[in-house]
Amino acid sequence: xxxxxxxxxxxxxxxxxxxxxxxxxxxxxxxxxxxxxxxxxxxxxxxxxxxxxxxxxxxxxxxxxxxxxxxxxxxxxxxxxxxxxxxxxxxxxxxxxxxxxxxxxxxxxxxxxxxxxxxxxxxxxxxxxxxxxxxxxxxxxxxxxxxxxxxxxxxxxxxxxxxxxxxxxxxxxxxxxxxxxxxxxxxxxxxxxxxxxxxxxxxxxxxxxxxxxxxxxxxxxxxxxxxxxxxxxxxxxxxxxxxxxxxxxxxxxxxxxxxxxxxxxxxxxxxxxxxxxxxxxxxxxxxxxxxxxxxxxxxxxxxxxxxxxxxxxxxxxxxxxxxxxxxxxxxxxxxxxxxxxxxxxxxxxxxxxxxxxxxxxxxxxxxxxxxxxxxxxxxxxxxxxxxxxxxxxxxxxxxxxxxxxxxxxxxxxxxxxxxxxxxxxxxxxxxxxxxxxxxxxxxxxxxxxxxxxxxxxxxxxxxxxxxxxxxxxxxxxxxxxxxxxxxxxxxxxxxxxxxxxxxxxxxxxxxxx
Amino acid sequence: xxxxxxxxxxxxxxxxxxxxxxxxxxxxxxxxxxxxxxxxxxxxxxxxxxxxxxxxxxxxxxxxxxxxxxxxxxxxxxxxxxxxxxxxxxxxxxxxxxxxxxxxxxxxxxxxxxxxxxxxxxxxxxxxxxxxxxxxxxxxxxxxxxxxxxxxxxxxxxxxxxxxxxxxxxxxxxxxxxxxxxxxxxxxxxxxxxxxxxxxxxxxxxxxxxxxxxxxxxxxxxxxxxxxxxxxxxxxxxxxxxxxxxxxxxxxxxxxxxxxxxxxxxxxxxxxxxxxxxxxxxxxxxxxxxxxxxxxxxxxxxxxxxxxxxxxxxx
Numbered sequence: 001x002x003x004x005x006x007x008x009x010x011x012x013x014x015x016x017x018x019x020x021x022x023x024x025x026x027x028x029x030x031x032x033x034x035x036x037x038x039x040x041x042x043x044x045x046x047x048x049x050x051x052x053x054x055x056x057x058x059x060x061x062x063x064x065x066x067x068x069x070x071x072x073x074x075x076x077x078x079x080x081x082x083x084x085x086x087x088x089x090x091x092x093x094x095x096x097x098x099x100x101x102x103x104x105x106x107x108x109x110x111x112x113x114x115x116x117x118x119x120x121x122x123x124x125x126x127x128x129x130x131x132x133x134x135x136x137x138x139x140x141x142x143x144x145x146x147x148x149x150x151x152x153x154x155x156x157x158x159x160x161x162x163x164x165x166x167x168x169x170x171x172x173x174x175x176x177x178x179x180x181x182x183x184x185x186x187x188x189x190x191x192x193x194x195x196x197x198x199x200x201x202x203x204x205x206x207x208x209x210x211x212x213x214x215x216x217x218x219x220x221x222x223x224x225x226x227x228x229x230x231x232x233x234x235x236x237x238x239x240x241x242x243x244x245x246x247x248x249x250x251x252x253x254x255x256x257x258x259x260x261x262x263x264x265x266x267x268x269x270x271x272x273x274x275x276x277x278x279x280x281x282x283x284x285x286x287x288x289x290x291x292x293x294x295x296x297x298x299x300x301x302x303x304x305x306x307x308x309x310x311x312x313x314x315x316x317x318x319x320x321x322x323x324x325x326x327x328x329x330x331x332x333x334x335x336x337x338x339x340x341x342x343x344x345x346x347x348x349x350x351x352x353x354x355x356x357x358x359x360x361x362x363x364x365x366x367x368x369x370x371x372x373x374x375x376x377x378x379x380x381x382x383x384x385x386x387x388x389x390x391x392x393x394x395x396x397x398x399x400x401x402x403x404x405x406x407x408x409x410x411x412x413x414x415x416x417x418x419x420x421x422x423x424x425x426x427x428x429x430x431x432x433x434x435x436x437x438x439x440x441x442x443x444x445x446x447x448x449x450x451x452x453x454x455x456x457x458x459x460x461x462x463x464x465x466x467x468x469x470x471x472x473x474x475x476x477x478x479x480x481x482x483x484x485x486x487x488x489x490x491x492x493x494x495x496x497x498x499x500x501x502x503x504x505x506x507x508x509x510x511x512x513x
Numbered sequence: 514x515x516x517x518x519x520x521x522x523x524x525x526x527x528x529x530x531x532x533x534x535x536x537x538x539x540x541x542x543x544x545x546x547x548x549x550x551x552x553x554x555x556x557x558x559x560x561x562x563x564x565x566x567x568x569x570x571x572x573x574x575x576x577x578x579x580x581x582x583x584x585x586x587x588x589x590x591x592x593x594x595x596x597x598x599x600x601x602x603x604x605x606x607x608x609x610x611x612x613x614x615x616x617x618x619x620x621x622x623x624x625x626x627x628x629x630x631x632x633x634x635x636x637x638x639x640x641x642x643x644x645x646x647x648x649x650x651x652x653x654x655x656x657x658x659x660x661x662x663x664x665x666x667x668x669x670x671x672x673x674x675x676x677x678x679x680x681x682x683x684x685x686x687x688x689x690x691x692x693x694x695x696x697x698x699x700x701x702x703x704x705x706x707x708x709x710x711x712x713x714x715x716x717x718x719x720x721x722x723x724x725x726x727x728x729x730x731x732x733x734x735x736x737x738x739x740x741x742x743x744x745x746x747x748x749x750x751x752x753x754x755x756x757x758x759x760x761x762x763x764x765x766x767x768x769x770x771x772x773x774x775x776x777x778x779x780x781x782x783x784x785x786x787x788x789x790x791x792x793x794x795x796x797x798x799x800x801x802x803x804x805x806x807x808x809x810x811x812x813x814x815x816x817x818x819x820x821x822x823x824x825x826x827x828x
Contacts, residue, residue: 039551121555175567196603199679239665239776243677402789405545409549
């Protein structure tokens, strides 16, 4: 073959390949994700990406409506004894698992027990559970040692929450996430395949039994219009944006703030704000080091920092962040400005004198941050500069995320570390409320307020106690909130039914194109 | 040659053993563990310790290594902590993409690199040489992520000719037509590598063209094209063959940036992601495969030398 004929063949081959592309049917929704989830097992994994995929397959007894109130999903109702200790939950009948079995109370009991023993958030409730019993084919009774106000919110939060799996899957399940062949739930989509580094694919579950009522947040009717949902890892943000514009994806997540203005003005792209903001947290070490019990020194650090410049640098456009001192956002039932006057003072002189009074002599303060999340690093750089201006000797230690989470478990390795927190519907789920979370905030004042907070079932009383807890956080400073960040995703204008904002994780039931 | 090949293949064993010990030690020495990554930010140290125990990662390193080695000797590279799939299957998925990508890239390199290199050498010192050499320098200097993103903007977003990213397996729906997903990434990867081959072909041919046998061929009155191809290029090919071998190996194992920009499920991205996730079995498996690949390509290059240059004897 001569060079000439070879070149001709190559060009012809290219043209053929370009023209014989598979035309994607409207039945497939292609979602460009930032990476791959560690697993889709909702009991043990708290990755938001895992939940974005998994909540199409797995359902809990309860879910949240648009007002973030817990309402029934697999549960049809419940009764609570007068002393608040016995909760009897009735289950919807006719609900089928993806393997064709009917869901019964035996499955619910097995799932709750595994979640209670091994689940990421199960211990919060099950530390107070005396028993879980099947008291009928479609009835489960939970007996508590003490009344526990947030039980329903915990049950409704599917991320690290009590998804209902078949009892046969739960028998052999331990702490290790269940394998993909056991991804059997009751949701409108069922697991199809996971091709490493290529995609996770779900297909419509034709025997799905939808809850009644109009769609309201995650509650109400769930209709699967797509044949297939395909979640494709696209780590490069430029490729996610270009791919959506080129029509290769229908939806793309985690787009940086500096692209917001252009994309929002682009008629070929729909921008969707996430209604539940995430927020950065700088934890302080209560177990070791100079900040261990020195609340005055912690307050000096808090006083030195002005949160707004860091949000401007790390996030960008003003519509995507809010310098809000309340741990839950404005408009939420848990919003409170209690203690929030200390949120962002940015007073270097005052901080310097407070640090001297607290006995600070310029010893290095180890501040760990990861570059895996650019907004962590950018924020930490601004804080380090502000703290230096107030006379603090900050030793900024930059690691990859895996290293940081190992080091933060060792109290002698750090004084401050940066992380972020997803939106949660109940403050009990905020990591600082967990005594075992690195930082190890376990003061008597906290224990007393936390006990009252969990024992109460009266919403107004719980809100008032939460305001006291937030004030205590600003006084003892186990962590510093860095402000609310409203992430956003982009979608093809062809997608119908997305709404203007997602609640926490986007969902694609009741969505079509 | 057969004895030589067998000897070289046997030499693989101690090299692989040494590489496996080094890789095992290094990845276990860096901080971080898969249990923490799997369980996420809200996991307590107790949760992490419990999962570490379940996965057998609380055992002494030497014990973990011996267990892994005995499994490898039985053909079992273990199970990915992250994907919960056999490592061989995970590597197999990545290898399909990487080998096809490297092959298509080599096709462009040969298609553009060799003819332009020959042209540049035969037109040495003219404006054609200056244009091709300048162009080669330009493509060798352009960062692949930049070139890749511009190719996506022009040919995917603008013209809509090629998909912007991803690569469905050729065994999936679409079959061989799925190779169109690799056209832009392979062109991106080929640009700097073809530029280097152009420079290498040109330099090697210029070296050879000054030798006595070439002068003799010209003095005999042979056609200049015959001299260039049969006497100059043939002898210049020895240096180029080595470069081809190692370029292919590097394309399989090191195309991380291009694989990331085009979201290709290749070996390079797999190894980087596995390091970030501390997916020990996959890291060990991939490195082992890459070491084998380099050694086999090294052997093939040596065998090719003997074919190209009869003076080279293999003992």
